[in-house]
Amino acid sequence: MADIQAPAPGTFYHRPSPEEDPFKAKGDTVAEGDVIGLVEVMKTFVEVKAETAGTFGGYVADNESAVKAGAVLATVES
Amino acid sequence: MPIERLFIANRGEIAVRIVRAAKSLGIHTIQAHSEADADMLAVRLADEGVEIGPPPAKKSYLDIDALVAAAKSVGADAVHPGYGFLSESAAFAKAVDDAGLIFVGPASGTIERMGDKVAARQAAETAGVPVVPGSDGRVDGVDAAVAVAAEVGYPVMLKAAAGGGGKGIRIAEDEAELRKLAPQAKQEAEAAFGDGGLYVERAVMNPRHVEVQIMGDGTDAVHFFERECSLQRRRQKVWEEAPAMCLTDETRAKLCQSAADLARSVGYRGAGTVEYLFEESTGAFFFIEMNTRIQVEHPVTEMITGFDLVQEMIRVAGGAALSLTQADITMSGHAIEVRLNAENPELDFLPMPGEIAALDLPETDGVRFDHFLYEGYEIPPFYDSLLGKLIVHAPDRDAAIDKMASALKTLTIEGVPTTAALHMALAADPDVRKGAFHTRWLEPWLADGGLKSQQTGG
Numbered sequence: 001m002a003d004i005q006a007p008a009p010g011t012f013y014h015r016p017s018p019e020e021d022p023f024k025a026k027g028d029t030v031a032e033g034d035v036i037g038l039v040e041v042m043k044t045f046v047e048v049k050a051e052t053a054g055t056f057g058g059y060v061a062d063n064e065s066a067v068k069a070g071a072v073l074a075t076v077e078s
Numbered sequence: 079m080p081i082e083r084l085f086i087a088n089r090g091e092i093a094v095r096i097v098r099a100a101k102s103l104g105i106h107t108i109q110a111h112s113e114a115d116a117d118m119l120a121v122r123l124a125d126e127g128v129e130i131g132p133p134p135a136k137k138s139y140l141d142i143d144a145l146v147a148a149a150k151s152v153g154a155d156a157v158h159p160g161y162g163f164l165s166e167s168a169a170f171a172k173a174v175d176d177a178g179l180i181f182v183g184p185a186s187g188t189i190e191r192m193g194d195k196v197a198a199r200q201a202a203e204t205a206g207v208p209v210v211p212g213s214d215g216r217v218d219g220v221d222a223a224v225a226v227a228a229e230v231g232y233p234v235m236l237k238a239a240a241g242g243g244g245k246g247i248r249i250a251e252d253e254a255e256l257r258k259l260a261p262q263a264k265q266e267a268e269a270a271f272g273d274g275g276l277y278v279e280r281a282v283m284n285p286r287h288v289e290v291q292i293m294g295d296g297t298d299a300v301h302f303f304e305r306e307c308s309l310q311r312r313r314q315k316v317w318e319e320a321p322a323m324c325l326t327d328e329t330r331a332k333l334c335q336s337a338a339d340l341a342r343s344v345g346y347r348g349a350g351t352v353e354y355l356f357e358e359s360t361g362a363f364f365f366i367e368m369n370t371r372i373q374v375e376h377p378v379t380e381m382i383t384g385f386d387l388v389q390e391m392i393r394v395a396g397g398a399a400l401s402l403t404q405a406d407i408t409m410s411g412h413a414i415e416v417r418l419n420a421e422n423p424e425l426d427f428l429p430m431p432g433e434i435a436a437l438d439l440p441e442t443d444g445v446r447f448d449h450f451l452y453e454g455y456e457i458p459p460f461y462d463s464l465l466g467k468l469i470v471h472a473p474d475r476d477a478a479i480d481k482m483a484s485a486l487k488t489l490t491i492e493g494v495p496t497t498a499a500l501h502m503a504l505a506a507d508p509d510v511r512k513g514a515f516h517t518r519w520l521e522p523w524l525a526d527g528g529l530k531s532q533q534t535g536g
Contacts, residue, residue, distance in 0.1 A: 008430055010459045042420065042429035042463040066459075069430075 010041030088160025212279025239275035435493035
C-alpha cells in the first residue's frame with residue numbers, strides 16, 4: 001500500500017469543483033500520474049497525483065480540510 | 079471631516095503601508111484581521127486590532143457584514159479597503175456609507191460605473207479617451223464585418239460576442255483573410271457558446287501595458303504620470319516601472335491628460351488608475367479599464383514624483399481638497415518595482431507558505447522594500463503569495479536595473495521560496511535591458527528556459 005502525500009500545505013479537495021464527483025472512489029483503478037485531489041495553497045490549486053499504479057484505497061484526509069505538507073491524503077493498494 | 083479613526087479592511091503588505099500612512103497623518107489605526115492573521119505585522123503596528131472571522135477570505139476579508147459590524151464596534155469613522163478583496167466592491171462602499179462611515183475611495187456609484195465594461199468604455203469615450211475602435215455591438219455576416227474592418231483599419235480581431243477565454247478569437251491581416259476567418263470564428267463561437275455572434279475590433283499588436291495614476295477630490299483631478307507593467311505571467315504583473323520608456327514626451331502628455339480628464343469627468347474621489355494598451359509600432363494608445371483603488375505598484379510612482387499617494391487618498395476621503403495642483407507634480411529619474419512572491423520559480427511557481435527564518439533587507443538610498451515580514455513570522459496558506467515589493471529609484475533606467483540587481487543580491491529571505499531568481503534573470507536579460515518587451519513576452523521567455531539561460535550565462 002502506498003500513501004499519497006500533500007505536495008504543499010493548504011486546503012484539500014476531493015472534487016475538481018463542488019458540483020462534481022470526487023476524482024476517485026474506493027476500488028477505482030489508479031494509474032501512475034492520475035489526479036486524485038487538489039490542494040489549494042495561496043490561491044493556487046495544485047493537483048495531487050498518484051505516484052504508483054494500483055487500486056484506490058480511499059481518502060484519508062477529509063474534503064475541504066486543512067492539511068500540512070507531507071500529510072497523507074489517500075492510499076493506493078498495489 | 080478629517081478622518082480620526084481608520085479601520086483597515088485588508089491584510090499583508092498593503093495593510094502595513096496604510097497603517098504607516100495613517101499614523102503619519104496622526105490618525106488612530108484599527109487593523110482588521112482573520113483568525114489566521116492575529117500575528118501579522120500590520121496588527122502589531124496598528125493602535126488596535128480586531129478579529130473579523132475565520133481564515134478563509136470569504137468568511138473574513140470578503141464578508142461585508144462582518145467588516146462593517148467590526149468597524150462600527152470599534153468606533154471607526156472610516157474604512158480603507160486596500161487593494162484586492164472588497165476594494166472595488168460597490169456593495170461594500172455602499173454598506174460602509176450606509177453605516178455612516180467614510181469609504182476611502184470613490185463613491186459606490188463611481189465604482190459601479192467604472193466596473194462595468196460597457197459603461198466604463200462610454201465614460202472614456204465621453205471624456206475623449208481613445209478606446210479600441212470596433213463594431214458597435216455584434217456584426218451580422220461577413221460583409222458587415224468587412225465594412226467595420228474597412229473603417230477601423232487592419233489588422234482586426236474577431237471576437238465571440240458571447241465569449242471569453244480566447245475562444246473564437248481570430249486576427250485578420252487583410253480583407254481576404256477576414257473573409258476566410260470570419261466563418262470559422264462564427265462556427266467556433268457557435269460551438270463554444272451556442273451563439274455565433276461576433277465583434278470586430280482593431281487588433282492591437284504586441285501591446286504594452288501602460289497605466290496612469292490619478293487622484294481626485296470629487297471635483298478636481300490630477301495625474302502622477304504613468305507606469306509600464308508589460309512583464310506579466312498569467313495576467314499577473316511581476317515587474318513594474320515608471321516612467322514608461324516606450325512613450326515619447328508628446329504621447330506621454332496626451333495619455334496622462336486623457337486619464338486626468340476621465341477622472342474629472344466622472345467626479346472621481348481618491349486614488350485610481352486608468353489602464354491602456356499601447357501599440358509601439360503606431361504610437362496609438364487605447365483605454366482598457368479604470369481601477370478604482372490604490373494599486374500594488376503605486377510605489378514606483380511615489381519614487382519618481384516624491385508624493386505619498388496613500389496619505390493623499392486618506393486626506394481627500396476626509397473631505398480635503400487635493401493638496402497639490404498638476405503643476406506641482408513633476409517626475410525625476412526612473413523607478414522599478416518587482417513583486418517577491420513565496421513561490422518557487424523552478425517548480426512552475428508553486429507557492430509555499432512557511433516561517434520566515436531569516437530576514438536581511440537592503441538599506442541603501444533609493445531602495446525601498448514594502449512588506450509584512452519579520453523573523454519568526456509564519457505566513458498562512460490561505461491568502462495570496464505576495465511577500466513584498468522591492469522598489470528602486472535611480473537617475474535613469476540603466477542605473478535602476480543595476481540597482482535592482484544589486485538590491486536583489488543583498489536581500490535575504492529564508493524559510494520560504496521566493497521569486498528573486500526570476501527578477502535577477504530579468505535584470506540580466508538583454509531584451510529587458512533594451513525595454514524590448516510587451517504583455518506576451520514573459521511567458522514564452524519562461525517556456526524557452528529564460529530562467530536557466532541567465533543562470534548558466536552568469
